[in-house]
Amino acid sequence: MAPSLVLAGARVVLPTGVVDDGRVAVEGTKIAAASGDAPAVDVTGHWLVPGFVDLHNHGGGGASFSGTADEVLTAVRTHRRHGTTTLVASTVTDEMDLLVRQAGLLGELAEQGEIAGIHFEGPFISPCRKGAHSEELLRDPDPAEVRKLIDAARGHARMMTLATELPDGIDSVRLLAEHGVIAAVGHTDATYEQTLAAVDAGATVATHLFNAMPALNHRSPGPIAALLEDERVTVELINDGTHLHPAALQLAFHHAGAARVAFITDAMDAAGIGDGRYMLGPLEVEVSEGVARLVHGGSIAGSTLTLDRAFKRAVTVDGLSVTDAVAALSANPARLLGLSDRIGSLEPGKDADLVLLDADFDLKGVMRRGEWVVAPQLP
Numbered sequence: 001m002a003p004s005l006v007l008a009g010a011r012v013v014l015p016t017g018v019v020d021d022g023r024v025a026v027e028g029t030k031i032a033a034a035s036g037d038a039p040a041v042d043v044t045g046h047w048l049v050p051g052f053v054d055l056h057n058h059g060g061g062g063a064s065f066s067g068t069a070d071e072v073l074t075a076v077r078t079h080r081r082h083g084t085t086t087l088v089a090s091t092v093t094d095e096m097d098l099l100v101r102q103a104g105l106l107g108e109l110a111e112q113g114e115i116a117g118i119h120f121e122g123p124f125i126s127p128c129r130k131g132a133h134s135e136e137l138l139r140d141p142d143p144a145e146v147r148k149l150i151d152a153a154r155g156h157a158r159m160m161t162l163a164t165e166l167p168d169g170i171d172s173v174r175l176l177a178e179h180g181v182i183a184a185v186g187h188t189d190a191t192y193e194q195t196l197a198a199v200d201a202g203a204t205v206a207t208h209l210f211n212a213m214p215a216l217n218h219r220s221p222g223p224i225a226a227l228l229e230d231e232r233v234t235v236e237l238i239n240d241g242t243h244l245h246p247a248a249l250q251l252a253f254h255h256a257g258a259a260r261v262a263f264i265t266d267a268m269d270a271a272g273i274g275d276g277r278y279m280l281g282p283l284e285v286e287v288s289e290g291v292a293r294l295v296h297g298g299s300i301a302g303s304t305l306t307l308d309r310a311f312k313r314a315v316t317v318d319g320l321s322v323t324d325a326v327a328a329l330s331a332n333p334a335r336l337l338g339l340s341d342r343i344g345s346l347e348p349g350k351d352a353d354l355v356l357l358d359a360d361f362d363l364k365g366v367m368r369r370g371e372w373v374v375a376p377q378l379p
C-alpha cells in the first residue's frame with residue numbers, strides 16, 4: 001500500500017534525536033517506511049512528536065471514568081484533542097461492587113480500543129495519605145478482592161495503586177505482578193524499607209511521586225528515596241506547576257533519569273473545561289483557577305492538566321530537552337504498558353499516533369491511528 005500522506009518539513013523527534021526537515025509518512029493506520037510520491041503536507045516550522053500516553057487519568061470534558069460509557073468516551077475524546085492518543089482510565093476508591101461493575105464497563109471500552117486499560121487507584125490505600133479518596137471506603141489490601149477486580153476487567157487491568165505497607169500489601173503486589181498488572185506504590189505511609197520490600201515483591205511504578213506519601217526526610221527517607229533510587233521503578237510526576245515545585249521535578253528527573261519518568265495528568269472532570277463544581281467519585285470538588293480541591297477538607301483532588309500542557313511546561317518552564325519530554329510523555333509509559341511495539345515513537349510500522357506542535361510548543365494537530373483528531377490549520 002502506498003503512503004496516503006507525508007508530513008514534511010517538521011522537526012521530528014525520534015528515539016535517536018531530533019531530525020530537522022524530517023518526513024513522516026502515514027500509510028493507513030501506520031507510520032510507513034518510505035514516503036513514495038504521496039501528497040506532502042508542509043509542516044515546516046512545527047515539531048512532530050509521538051502521541052502522548054497517559055497512565056493515570058480520571059476524566060475530562062466534564063465527565064469521568066467512573067461514569068457511563070458515554071461519559072467515559074467524552075473524557076477520552078477530550079484528552080485526545082489534547083494529544084493523548086493512548087490513555088489508561090483510572091478509577092477512584094468506591095464500594096467494591098461499584099468498582100467491579102465499572103471494571104466491566106471499562107474493560108468493554110478497552111476491548112473496543114477506546115482506552116488502553118484500567119488503573120485502579122484504591123480502595124487499598126492508606127487512610128493517612130488518602131488525598132481525595134473517601135476514608136470510610138478505604139480498606140486493607142485483600143488478595144481475594146484484588147483478584148476480583150482483575151477478573152472483572154477481563155484482561156484489561158493494567159495497574160493498581162496501593163499502600164503496600166498495609167496488611168497483605170506485599171502478597172497483593174505479588175498477585176498483581178503474577179497477572180501482569182503493574183503494582184504501583186502510592187497513597188502510602190510506608191517507610192523506606194517497606195517500600196523497598198514492595199519493589200522486591202514486584203512493584204514497578206511510583207504513583208504521583210511526592211504527592212500522597214511522606215516527605216523526604218534525612219533520618220527517615222520514606223518511599224520517595226526508595227522509589228527514586230531503585231532502577232526497577234518508573235516514577236509518575238504531575239507536571240502542572242501545582243502538584244510539584246519545579247525544583248522537586250528537577251530533582252526527580254536528575255535522580256531517576258529521563259528513562260524512568262512518566263508524566264501523567266491525574267486529571268479529573270474539569271480538565272479541558274474550566275472552573276466549577278465537580279464530583280471525583282463520591283466526593284465533591286471545587287475547581288478554582290484550574291486547581292481542584294475537595295470541598296470538604298481542601299485536599300488537592302486530581303488536576304485539570306492535559307498532556308499537551310505538560311509537554312509545553314516541560315520544555316519551556318522546566319528546561320527539559322524535547323527528547324526527554326517525549327520519553328516522559330510517550331516512550332516510557334508505552335514501554336511500561338508493554339505497547340512499545342505499537343506506540344511511543346515515530347518509527348515505521350508503529351501506529352500513526354502523532355502530535356503536531358508549533359514553535360511555541362502549542363498543539364496544532366493530533367493524529368490517531370492515521371486519522372486526524374485535530375486537523376492542523378496550515379497556511
Ligand SMILES: [Zn+2]
Nearest residue numbers: 056090121266
Ligand atoms: Zn489519581
